[in-house]
Amino acid sequence: xxxRYVVRTAALGxxxxxxxAPVGYVFWRTFRHGFWPAWHAVTTPDxxxxxxxxxxxxxxxxxxxxxxxxxxxxxxxxxxxxxxxVFNAVVDLPLALSPVVxxxxxxxLFGRGGWLGGHHVVFALxxxxxxxxxxxxxxxxxxxxxxxxxxxTEQEQAAATLGASTLQTFRRVTWPAIRWATAxxxxxxxxxxxxxxGAVSVVSGRLAGQTESLTxxxxxxxxxxxxxxxxxxxxxxxLIAVTTLxxxxxxxxxxETR
Amino acid sequence: xxxxxxxxxxxxxxxxxxxxxxRDTKLSLVAYSTPREAYGQLIPAFQKxxxxxxxxxxxxxxxxxxxxxxxxxxxxxxxxxxxxxxxISSLVQKKLVPQNWVKDKWHGMVTxxxxxxxxxxxxxxxxxxxxxxxxxxxxxxxxxxxxxxGARWNxxxxxxxxxxxxxxxxxxETYLAQMWKHVVAQPASAREGLQTFxxxxxxxxxxxxxxxxxxxxxxxxxxxxxxxxxILIENPIAxxxxxKHKPQAQAFLKYLRTAPAQRIFAENGYRPVVKGVTxxxxxxxxxxxxxxxxxxxxxxxxxxxxxxxxxxxxxIQASSGG
Amino acid sequence: MAASAEALPAPKARRxxxxxxxxxxxxxxxxxxxxxxxxxxxWRAHGWDAITSSQATSALKLTIVAxxxxxxxxxxAGTAIAxxxxxxxxxxxxxxxALVDLPFALPTIVAGLTLxxxxxxxxxxxxxxxxxxxxxxxxxxxxxxxxxxxxxxxxxLELDTAMEDAAASLGASRAATFRRVILPxxxxxxxxxxxxxxxxxxxxxGAVVLISGNxxxKTEVVSVYVxxxxxxxxxxxxxxxxxxxxxxxxxxxxxxxxxxxxxxxHDR
Numbered sequence: 001x002x003x004r005y006v007v008r009t010a011a012l013g014x015x016x017x018x019x020x021a022p023v024g025y026v027f028w029r030t031f032r033h034g035f036w037p038a039w040h041a042v043t044t045p046d047x048x049x050x051x052x053x054x055x056x057x058x059x060x061x062x063x064x065x066x067x068x069x070x071x072x073x074x075x076x077x078x079x080x081x082x083x084x085x086v087f088n089a090v091v092d093l094p095l096a097l098s099p100v101v102x103x104x105x106x107x108x109l110f111g112r113g114g115w116l117g118g119h120h121v122v123f124a125l126x127x128x129x130x131x132x133x134x135x136x137x138x139x140x141x142x143x144x145x146x147x148x149x150x151x152x153t154e155q156e157q158a159a160a161t162l163g164a165s166t167l168q169t170f171r172r173v174t175w176p177a178i179r180w181a182t183a184x185x186x187x188x189x190x191x192x193x194x195x196x197x198g199a200v201s202v203v204s205g206r207l208a209g210q211t212e213s214l215t216x217x218x219x220x221x222x223x224x225x226x227x228x229x230x231x232x233x234x235x236x237x238x239l240i241a242v243t244t245l246x247x248x249x250x251x252x253x254x255x256e257t258r
Numbered sequence: 259x260x261x262x263x264x265x266x267x268x269x270x271x272x273x274x275x276x277x278x279x280x281r282d283t284k285l286s287l288v289a290y291s292t293p294r295e296a297y298g299q300l301i302p303a304f305q306k307x308x309x310x311x312x313x314x315x316x317x318x319x320x321x322x323x324x325x326x327x328x329x330x331x332x333x334x335x336x337x338x339x340x341x342x343x344x345x346i347s348s349l350v351q352k353k354l355v356p357q358n359w360v361k362d363k364w365h366g367m368v369t370x371x372x373x374x375x376x377x378x379x380x381x382x383x384x385x386x387x388x389x390x391x392x393x394x395x396x397x398x399x400x401x402x403x404x405x406x407x408g409a410r411w412n413x414x415x416x417x418x419x420x421x422x423x424x425x426x427x428x429x430x431e432t433y434l435a436q437m438w439k440h441v442v443a444q445p446a447s448a449r450e451g452l453q454t455f456x457x458x459x460x461x462x463x464x465x466x467x468x469x470x471x472x473x474x475x476x477x478x479x480x481x482x483x484x485x486x487x488x489i490l491i492e493n494p495i496a497x498x499x500x501x502k503h504k505p506q507a508q509a510f511l512k513y514l515r516t517a518p519a520q521r522i523f524a525e526n527g528y529r530p531v532v533k534g535v536t537x538x539x540x541x542x543x544x545x546x547x548x549x550x551x552x553x554x555x556x557x558x559x560x561x562x563x564x565x566x567x568x569x570x571x572x573x574i575q576a577s578s579g580g
Numbered sequence: 581m582a583a584s585a586e587a588l589p590a591p592k593a594r595r596x597x598x599x600x601x602x603x604x605x606x607x608x609x610x611x612x613x614x615x616x617x618x619x620x621x622x623w624r625a626h627g628w629d630a631i632t633s634s635q636a637t638s639a640l641k642l643t644i645v646a647x648x649x650x651x652x653x654x655x656x657a658g659t660a661i662a663x664x665x666x667x668x669x670x671x672x673x674x675x676x677x678a679l680v681d682l683p684f685a686l687p688t689i690v691a692g693l694t695l696x697x698x699x700x701x702x703x704x705x706x707x708x709x710x711x712x713x714x715x716x717x718x719x720x721x722x723x724x725x726x727x728x729x730x731x732x733x734x735x736x737l738e739l740d741t742a743m744e745d746a747a748a749s750l751g752a753s754r755a756a757t758f759r760r761v762i763l764p765x766x767x768x769x770x771x772x773x774x775x776x777x778x779x780x781x782x783x784x785x786g787a788v789v790l791i792s793g794n795x796x797x798k799t800e801v802v803s804v805y806v807x808x809x810x811x812x813x814x815x816x817x818x819x820x821x822x823x824x825x826x827x828x829x830x831x832x833x834x835x836x837x838x839x840x841x842x843x844x845x846h847d848r
Binding site: 323324327348402404405406407441442443444445446450453454457458459564565566567575576578 | 629630633634635693696697700701702710711789790793794795796797804807808809810811812813814817
Binding site: 003004007008010011012014015018019020021022023025026064068071072074075078079081085086087088089090091092093094095096097098099100101102104105106108109114115130133134137138139142143145146147149150151166177178180181183184185187188190191192194195197198215218219222230231234237238240241242245246249 | 598599602603605606607609610613614615616617618620621623624657660661663664668670676677678679680681682683684685686687688689690691693694695697698718721722725726727730731733734735737738739754755765766768769771772773775776779780782783784785786802803806807810815818819822825826829830833834837844
């Protein structure tokens with residue numbers, strides 16, 4: 001039994017240093033002057049508008065990347081098309097680009113003189129949505145692919161031989177198996193979309209009260225030495241991420257409880 | 259009956275429409291990040307004047323270089339206000355700002371500042387001059403001049419300071435190389451630089467006076483010293499060639515150079531470009547103050563010092579390790 | 581038996597549209613969202629000396645080595661954390677589970693500020709690693725924390741404990757059970773998380789830029805170097821450097837895929 005305690009202590013120790021302490025610090029900096037200063041800081045018109053912008057970005061990017069993620073995972077694992085390995089690696093590439101370069105690429109594409117320039121994509125919400133989709137693309141794919149590989153195809157084949165259609169097979173056999181993975185993928189995608197700063201900063205044009213997301217607002221507050229404003233906004237983002245996780249885990253059916 | 263009522267409606271609607279159209283002038287201000295609070299006060303003040311009565315603003319604040327690149331990539335702007343002139347010159351090259359933007363009484367500038375040494379409480383290492391920075395063990399924090407255009411002011415202040423001390427240009431370049439050996443952190447921006455220094459790194463942080471004053475105003479424990487020889491920072495502003503509301507934009511620029519507006523800038527830490535607005539505020543004169551012209555002007559300086567391949571600073575960075 | 585053999589051709593015919601649709605749609609999406617911007621970048625790449633200068637190669641080496649180290653540490657730590665969250669029971673477990681994604685949701689400037697305050701010159705614990713290479717490692721470990729944890733968790737949740745119970749009843753130690761029974765099953769998931777962690781670490785800018793000090797040849801990572809190129813007006817060079825970084829990352833990701841195929845070769 002000591003093995004369990006060693007692993008637990010090591011894991012929790014690691015988390016204490018890398019997770020608990022930083023998160024605790026953020027909460028401390030937010031609330032050290034009390035609850036109301038923090039509340040006022042995140043209920044200014046600019047802050048509320050920034051929150052709305054962030055929620056719009058999340059509401060578009062996460063469902064799109066989720067559907068893509070499940071389709072792509074099925075394509076990579078089940079349908080063995082030529083180039084699946086390359087496709088699989090390309091899916092991760094968005095992460096390897098630093099955010100400023102992501103923004104630069106989008107400006108090169110949609111900015112003045114770009115291939116698709118002149119359509120009011122950048123310096124407006126569409127560009128910000130594209131940037132958010134770009135940086136949060138891989139997570140559902142990465143979550144679902146290992147699970148699909150792990151469960152194997154026997155059950156799906158059995159369903160097929162019993163006469164189930166593709167949709168029925170997916171709904172009855174595949175989906176229940178990848179549900180957890182998809183849920184965690186959604187959580188990661190949402191968290192990433194919430195926290196994205198660099199790429200969105202470059203393509204947004206930073207129009208106050210119009211194209212500022214909550215992460216851009218955090219930077220503005222930081223720039224103005226408004227410590228409570230910056231940290232409190234970060235806490236809002238963190239709370240949304242945690243809420244997403246709670247929603248995802250709450251939606252699990254009773255029979256999967258361990 | 260119908261004809262009469264239609265005429266009546268049009269007659270009533272027309273003045274309303276006309277008035278609405280006049281109120282429709284929306285100016286787009288694209289500026290660097292530091293003067294955000296200043297413009298937050300200046301714009302309402304402008305709107306109380308006759309010229310600004312029917313003008314509304316959309317505002318964008320960000321890092322100077324990033325904002326300049328955004329305008330070059332198509333960000334709509336009527337007025338651009340950046341940290342240093344090269345960020346506007348690059349727009350002149352792209353035909354987005356007219357070449358004559360410098361041809362007014364203030365050479366296109368709207369605010370000023372100076373490079374200062376931010377030091378620890380009480381200045382324990384007694385840092386007053388540029389040569390003090392070379393004392394053994396002194397640790398310097400300065401933003402990276404390649405990731406922060408504004409940090410170029412710091413480099414030119416150091417270089418010009420060496421020239422003022424009697425060095426030749428070659429010796430002044432050597433001074434820069436020696437100084438750079440003392441740099442222990444090169445944050446990506448001025449704001450991050452102050453953060454780095456306040457977090458405990460270094461003995462001195464090279465900053466701009468207006469940022470130090472602003473930080474003090476916001477309750478940060480910032481102490482600074484202005485060296486005798488330092489550069490006069492000048493922040494430019496211009497109306498773009500693509501502006502669809504040039505008269506109103508020019509009116510705003512004119513307003514920004516009036517005494518009340520310059521007083522607002524001064525209260526936010528900037529040295530004004532007009533006289534007589536600094537009562538009660540402290541902007542000490544420095545005996546060996548110089549401008550960017552003293553060290554060659556921005557065009558020459560950009561090429562000689564900051565070319566990413568052949569510049570003096572590029573060579574200094576490249577030889578700092580390797 | 582004969583009946584099911586006769587029924588076989590019909591389901592195949594009905595299924596033929598689905599693979600094409602999944603592959604086609606996802607490829608289209610990937611092309612528009614990812615490949616198109618990357619193509620614009622490659623098109624503008626120009627001035628390859630931006631990535632061959634000694635400062636650039638030093639930044640590149642530092643970034644790749646740090647990213648690989650971070651990926652490996654995450655492989656071990658992430659698996660341990662996933663294990664603790666799924667198979668263990670302790671007070672506050674669900675709270676810990678809820679916090680795991682936070683390094684991701686927090687804007688990177690906040691990550692940088694927090695790490696600087698906690699593990700910099702004014703560290704309340706007396707641990708000062710700021711402005712050294714360890715700081716880069718710390719910042720990267722922070723932002724990549726959720727990856728391996730979240731890719732391994734769903735697989736562990738799906739894992740049938742029957743095999744582990746069988747191994748235990750046959751007298752295998754816990755370590756042997758882990759190594760022989762569990763690990764092979766979660767290994768692809770670990771690799772998946774490792775790939776994500778590596779890629780993220782290579783591209784990270786915001787969390788690292790404040791705490792590292794950005795000293796060329798010492799603590800300058802390649803994303804800061806590229807940013808410097810953009811700010812200095814050398815967009816072509818920045819694009820060229822980014823393309824090289826992408827190519828290198830692509831190589832590592834393909835290699836990770838190869839490791840996975842080799843490790844699961846007995847399953848095929």
